[in-house]
Amino acid sequence: MPGYTVTVTVRLKEGVLDPEAETTQRALERLGFEIADLRSADQFELDLTAGDADSARQRAEEMTERLLANPTIHDYELAVDER
Amino acid sequence: MTVAVVQFGGSNCDRDTVQALEHLGAESRLVWHEDGLPEDTTGIVLPGGFSYGDYLRAGAMAARSPVMEAVRAAVESGTPLLGICNGAQIGCEGGLTPGAFTTNRSARFQCEHVHVRVENANTRFTRHYEEGDVLELPIAHGEGRFEIGAERLETLGARDRVLFRYCDADGNVTDDANPNGSMDNMAGILGERDHVAVLMPHPERATLPGLGTTDGGNILRGFADP
Numbered sequence: 001m002p003g004y005t006v007t008v009t010v011r012l013k014e015g016v017l018d019p020e021a022e023t024t025q026r027a028l029e030r031l032g033f034e035i036a037d038l039r040s041a042d043q044f045e046l047d048l049t050a051g052d053a054d055s056a057r058q059r060a061e062e063m064t065e066r067l068l069a070n071p072t073i074h075d076y077e078l079a080v081d082e083r
Numbered sequence: 084m085t086v087a088v089v090q091f092g093g094s095n096c097d098r099d100t101v102q103a104l105e106h107l108g109a110e111s112r113l114v115w116h117e118d119g120l121p122e123d124t125t126g127i128v129l130p131g132g133f134s135y136g137d138y139l140r141a142g143a144m145a146a147r148s149p150v151m152e153a154v155r156a157a158v159e160s161g162t163p164l165l166g167i168c169n170g171a172q173i174g175c176e177g178g179l180t181p182g183a184f185t186t187n188r189s190a191r192f193q194c195e196h197v198h199v200r201v202e203n204a205n206t207r208f209t210r211h212y213e214e215g216d217v218l219e220l221p222i223a224h225g226e227g228r229f230e231i232g233a234e235r236l237e238t239l240g241a242r243d244r245v246l247f248r249y250c251d252a253d254g255n256v257t258d259d260a261n262p263n264g265s266m267d268n269m270a271g272i273l274g275e276r277d278h279v280a281v282l283m284p285h286p287e288r289a290t291l292p293g294l295g296t297t298d299g300g301n302i303l304r305g306f307a308d309p
Contacts, residue, residue: 016230017264019190067147070140070176072183073230 001049003083006060010069010076011041044068053080084307086111086126089154091145096131096167096287100303103290104128107300109307116150126163126307127154129170131223131285141184141226142172151177163207163278165306168224171271171281180274180281181239182231184224188264192225196296197262199247199270199284200254206273208280209246210308211301217254218247218298220284222262227283229265229272236266246280247271280306 012018018040025038046063050056057080069076086104090097090113097113104111111128114120120127135144145151151173158164158179166174174180187193196219204214212218231239239245248268251260261268263283271282286299 016185017188017228019186019188019264023190067139067143070143070183072175072181072232073185 003049004056005081005083006046007079008044008064009041010074013075016073056080084125085123087114087124088128089114091116091134093134094130094132100128100130100287103287107304120153129166129173131168142176145173146176166281174281181235184226185228186226187228194223197222198250198252200250202245203243208305210305219296220299221288222284227263229269244273
């Protein structure tokens, strides 16, 4: 079966406060950089084998729903690449 | 009641909880998560600490560990459950209670005494208080900011699922008295079932004499009483 890398990006839903991002932004500003906004996200790369790209995506989506993201506060997106 | 205090790697309020419960006359024991729940378990505490090093999100790993299947089954059959601090994070991550606890508004770990107001005294966990009572309790968390979708937030309020709100010493629920930025100052809530509750403050650190406040004892007493 072909190998895939599914890249899962998990970020806070719009409107959910992100104190770590705010602190990081302030630190950049203290270093003299001008910045309008800063958002942070977690990224996971899953190497797996699957029959095709769709089933690779489906499995990664299930993993994301079950563990990697918390649907109360997170949105996520997936990108599938053949390995 | 025989209370099982479930220990995960990284739990660190487990012994305090047993000691506080025993002080109140409630039989309790430490249960290592890999050993499963003892058959005679009639109450469950998910204690505070840093299970699995808070990897991914606080409580995320413990909430998906095998013992939680047994915990869920026990809760389904009516066994009361109290999640404290990391245990509250585990409860929300595991879907026993709605919402999520995430990074404090300050982005810092906060270890301090706070005040909470009893919002609903008509629950197992608050029955030894009066509505409006103000309790002084310790908090110690970095991820205690309660977040929930707007729709479910309304449901919580409308159904009296809020046990405690952060307040000042006089019982005023203000933004200044909100230590971590929790939505609507929520410090403790009920789950879908009336015998399931989670809270971020530590009642087990406010039960034994000599610790500055014993205001939390009645939470544990209410939980453990028949």
